[in-house]
Amino acid sequence: MAGRKVTFTENLRELGLFIFIIALGFAIQMRNPAFLRVSNIVSLLTNTSILGILAVGMMLVLLTRGIDLSIGSTIAFSGMVTALTVARYPGMPALLAVAQGAAIGVVIGMVIGVLVARFDVLPIIATLGMMNIVRGLTYVVSGGRWVSAYQMPDSFKALATGRTLGINNLIVVAIVVYLVATYFMNHTRTGRRIYAVGSNPDAAEVSGIPKRRLVFLVYTIMGGLAGLSGVLWVARFASAQGDTAVGYELQVIAACILGGVSILGGVGKISGLLLGTILFGILANALPLIDVSPFWQMGIQGVTVLVAVMTNAMVIRNTERSALRRRATM
Amino acid sequence: MADARTPEIRIQAVRNWSWKTFFFQWEWLLVVVLLLVVAVNTYLSPFFLALSTFIHTPATFLDKAFIVFPMMMVIILGKIDISVGSTVALSAVMMAVAYNAGLPMPAAIVLCLLVGVLAGAFNGVLIARFKELSFVIVTISTMMIYRGIAYIILGDQASGRFPGWFSLFGWGTVMGVPFMLVAFVVCAVIFGLLLHKTSFGRAIYGMGHNAIACRYSGVNTDRILMTVFTLNGLMAAVTAIFLTSRMGSTRPNVALGYELEVIAMVVLGGVSTNGGIGRIGGPILAVFIVGFLGYGMGLANLQAPIVLVVIGLLLIVSVLALRVRFTIRRKKPVV
Numbered sequence: 001m002a003g004r005k006v007t008f009t010e011n012l013r014e015l016g017l018f019i020f021i022i023a024l025g026f027a028i029q030m031r032n033p034a035f036l037r038v039s040n041i042v043s044l045l046t047n048t049s050i051l052g053i054l055a056v057g058m059m060l061v062l063l064t065r066g067i068d069l070s071i072g073s074t075i076a077f078s079g080m081v082t083a084l085t086v087a088r089y090p091g092m093p094a095l096l097a098v099a100q101g102a103a104i105g106v107v108i109g110m111v112i113g114v115l116v117a118r119f120d121v122l123p124i125i126a127t128l129g130m131m132n133i134v135r136g137l138t139y140v141v142s143g144g145r146w147v148s149a150y151q152m153p154d155s156f157k158a159l160a161t162g163r164t165l166g167i168n169n170l171i172v173v174a175i176v177v178y179l180v181a182t183y184f185m186n187h188t189r190t191g192r193r194i195y196a197v198g199s200n201p202d203a204a205e206v207s208g209i210p211k212r213r214l215v216f217l218v219y220t221i222m223g224g225l226a227g228l229s230g231v232l233w234v235a236r237f238a239s240a241q242g243d244t245a246v247g248y249e250l251q252v253i254a255a256c257i258l259g260g261v262s263i264l265g266g267v268g269k270i271s272g273l274l275l276g277t278i279l280f281g282i283l284a285n286a287l288p289l290i291d292v293s294p295f296w297q298m299g300i301q302g303v304t305v306l307v308a309v310m311t312n313a314m315v316i317r318n319t320e321r322s323a324l325r326r327r328a329t330m
Numbered sequence: 331m332a333d334a335r336t337p338e339i340r341i342q343a344v345r346n347w348s349w350k351t352f353f354f355q356w357e358w359l360l361v362v363v364l365l366l367v368v369a370v371n372t373y374l375s376p377f378f379l380a381l382s383t384f385i386h387t388p389a390t391f392l393d394k395a396f397i398v399f400p401m402m403m404v405i406i407l408g409k410i411d412i413s414v415g416s417t418v419a420l421s422a423v424m425m426a427v428a429y430n431a432g433l434p435m436p437a438a439i440v441l442c443l444l445v446g447v448l449a450g451a452f453n454g455v456l457i458a459r460f461k462e463l464s465f466v467i468v469t470i471s472t473m474m475i476y477r478g479i480a481y482i483i484l485g486d487q488a489s490g491r492f493p494g495w496f497s498l499f500g501w502g503t504v505m506g507v508p509f510m511l512v513a514f515v516v517c518a519v520i521f522g523l524l525l526h527k528t529s530f531g532r533a534i535y536g537m538g539h540n541a542i543a544c545r546y547s548g549v550n551t552d553r554i555l556m557t558v559f560t561l562n563g564l565m566a567a568v569t570a571i572f573l574t575s576r577m578g579s580t581r582p583n584v585a586l587g588y589e590l591e592v593i594a595m596v597v598l599g600g601v602s603t604n605g606g607i608g609r610i611g612g613p614i615l616a617v618f619i620v621g622f623l624g625y626g627m628g629l630a631n632l633q634a635p636i637v638l639v640v641i642g643l644l645l646i647v648s649v650l651a652l653r654v655r656f657t658i659r660r661k662k663p664v665v
Contacts, residue, residue: 067466121649122603124410124466128590129649132642139635242635250474253467263467295485299478306456306471313462 013260013315017275024282031290040289042168048281049174050229050236054252055259055277056181056270057222062256063198064218065265066116066123069249070108071226073134076244078104078230080138083147083240090153097156101231102224108134109223113216131249139242149238160236170232177225182270194218199266254305255280260312356600356652360615367619371626378629389500389508391621393573394585396514397592398599398613399521400562405596406525406538407558408605409465413453414592416476417566418585421445422574423480426489435493443567449476450563454556473589480582490579500576510572517565522610534558538606587638594645595620602652620644 028035054071061068078101086097108130115126149157164172185191196204197211205211234240259276261268283304287297372379397414404411425442429435449472456468502509525531533554536544545551569588574580599616601608620641627637 115646115650119650119653121646121653122410124412125593125597125603125649126646128412128593129642129645132587132590132638132645136635136638136640136642139633140639144633144635250470253470254474257467263464264462293482293485295481296478298474299482302471302474302476302478305467306475309463309467309471310456310460313460316462 013312014269014272014275017258017260017272017279021275021279021282024279024286028282028286028290032286035286035289042171044281044285046168046170046236047285048277049168049170050232051252051255051281051284052174052274052277053177053225053229053232054248055255055273056177057225058249058252058256059259059261059268059270059273060185060194060218061123061222062253062261062263063194063265063268064215065198065201066215066218067253067263068112068127068219068222069124070112070127070130070134071222071229071252072245072248073131073138074105074108074223074226075230075233075248076240076242076246077108077134077138077141078102078227079234079244080142080147080230080240080242082231083152083234084141086153086156087147087151092153092156094155094159098159098228098231102228105227105230106220106224108227109220110216112223113219116219117212117216135242135246138244142240142242144242146242147234147240152235152238157235157238160232170236173228173232178270178274185270190214190217195266197265251280251284251301254301257305258308262312263309357609357611357615360599360612360619364615364619364622367622367626371622371629374626374629378626385507385511387625388514388618388621389510389576391624392510392514392617393500393569393576394588394591395595395617395621396517396565396568396572397562397588398595398617399517399610400558400565401592402521402596402599402601402608402610402613403525403534403558404562405593405601405603406534406605406608407555408538408541408603409457410593410603411453411465411469411559411562412589412593413449413469413473413476414562414566415585415588416473416480417446417449417563418570418573418588419480419580419582420449420476421567422570422580422584423484423489423582425570425574426492426580427483429492430489435496439571442570443564446563446565446567446570447560448563450560450566451556453563454559457559458552458555477582484582486582488579488581490574492574492578497575497578500572513568513572517568518610518614525610530554530557535606590645591620591641594641594648597652598644598648600652603649 025036034040054075058068058071081104082097082101085100086092112123112126112130115121115130116123158169160168160170162169185194193204193209194214196207196209197214201211230245233245255277256268256273257263257276258279259268259274260272261276280301283301284297287300288294292300368379377383397418401411401414421442424445425438428441429438433441453469453472456463456472457465460468498509500510504512525534533544533549533551536547536549537551537554541551569585570580573585577584595616596608596613597603598619599608599611599613601613623640623644624637627640
């Protein structure tokens with residue numbers, strides 16, 4: 001009984017989000033008819049796909065009651081190292097570059113994983129520290145210089161501009177990540193255990209779930225996805241800079257929160273995450289279309305996050321209160 | 331952490347004095363590290379070891395040190411506020427814009443402090459009223475909102491042209507000692523007394539150990555939470571004044587990453603991120619360690635990125651070191 005009620009409220013939430021996205025799309029369409037053109041939707045999805053890939057990793061981290069503030073730096077570092085490598089060895093296969101970037105991310109993620117899982121450092125402290133370290137290393141390896149489009153071979157840039165089955169590669173990668181994540185989170189033992197660790201770490205540990213190993217795994221996955229995104233980012237914008245993706249972690253966290261992932265752990269679904277990411281993508285990409293200055297963007301995103309978490313808290317309070325009242329009258 | 335083997339609980343306000351406990355203090359380690367930093371700096375530059383260096387260089391790094399005191403209280407409460415960098419930016423931008431719109435400078439300074447107080451109070455109210463939201467998400471979103479407002483107000487421009495006397499905050503001296511250093515010492519005394527000699531301070535420690543127990547023993551925990559976060563906003567505004575005074579103008583992207591440096595100093599100062607533990611002396615020493623370290627790296631011609639790496643490493647290493655220390659402590663019967 002109780003289980004069914006929870007699913008109902010969760011679905012209600014996603015339905016609400018879905019309706020909100022449609023209403024928002026409609027409103028933007030009224031202001032600027034270019035919004036719902038196929039070309040704009042494709043570019044919106046292309047721009048959102050990196051955010052979406054990262055949001056999957058961030059959701060896993062948030063599920064275990066953690067947070068990762070270092071991903072903006074990981075993106076910059078893996079992107080920079082990969083860009084320097086392909087600039088030096090133009091003949092390198094593009095897929096090898098992707099693998100290299102992901103491997104760099106995995107290593108950074110493992111360091112964070114060890115700090116959080118083995119040494120019980122608060123995730124916010126560990127990742128805040130790593131954020132600075134990795135950002136500093138990015139400037140150090142690049143010597144403060146940029147890697148520009150002309151230094152990158154076409155095969156590398158084709159990673160982000162090329163198409164597979166008529167769809168932009170970035171969107172394809174994002175779809176694959178979402179499919180794998182859906183299967184992983186809903187149908188594998190490890191995936192379910194991640195939820196268990198987040199909802200009640202003590203209970204999970206007592207029932208024999210290797211809590212620390214899972215927390216380590218989650219940060220490693222997050223690092224790997226951030227490394228992958230770093231390569232895609234550099235290929236897409238055809239430029240690697242020291243200050244790439246500064247503050248991007250906030251947008252990723254915001255997308256997760258909009259998608260119904262709870263920062264207190266244990267709550268969040270891939271389907272909701274997808275909607276949250278799309279909503280965030282619309283917010284980021286449609287604001288210029290309706291003549292909102294880019295300087296408003298950060299403030300609007302912050303307010304959206306705050307309103308989202310507060311509404312969520314209110315809804316939960318109301319549900320609990322009415323459940324309590326029902327129990328009292330019975 | 332109730333231990334089944336301890337049959338009785340003895341509560342002792344002051345630990346018995348002994349040579350061992352006296353020297354087994356985090357602060358001594360910090361003193362050693364500080365001396366080490368000074369020694370390296372002296373090695374790097376023969377002109378470093380002079381009284382005037384120790385009086386005048388602190389003004390180059392003390393601006394963010396004002397946030398260290400309230401941030402220490404926040405961390406003792408077991409929370410973290412990562413919106414302070416944005417609060418600095420917002421209050422600095424408000425001050426500059428208000429002055430250039432015709433407000434007299436003293437009023438603009440008051441406005442700056444007011445903005446800081448409001449920003450901090452907003453954090454505090456949200457965290458106290460919405461217990462189910464974590465402080466992490468509240469301060470992350472206000473971090474975006476405050477800097478976002480600064481961008482909305484000023485775009486990518488700088489604002490300044492302050493009256494000449496305003497630069498005295500950052501550059502002036504009182505009897506040969508920089509005004510900033512004097513202000514820092516005054517704040518250190520005030521916050522030290524507040525933390526260690528008042529019931530407000532005791533309540534902060536109590537809440538850090540067990541907020542629920544504290545509430546049931548009659549402490550107005552919500553009010554303390556809000557006060558501490560408001561103080562954090564206020565001191566962020568003080569930082570904004572000194573920073574703007576030293577730079578002469580301000581931009582919305584000012585004080586980026588200050589939250590990290592401040593948190594690093596507090597944690598290096600021996601304040602546990604689990605809450606409830608830490609004394610005022612540690613973070614004060616840590617301010618000078620980090621400051622002189624940065625100064626020394628400047629002497630050694632190291633680029634700014636390496637300073638970033640070092641501060642990040644410092645944060646993580648000191649958290650790990652504190653962890654080891656507390657684990658050693660816990661094996662012995664505590665008090």
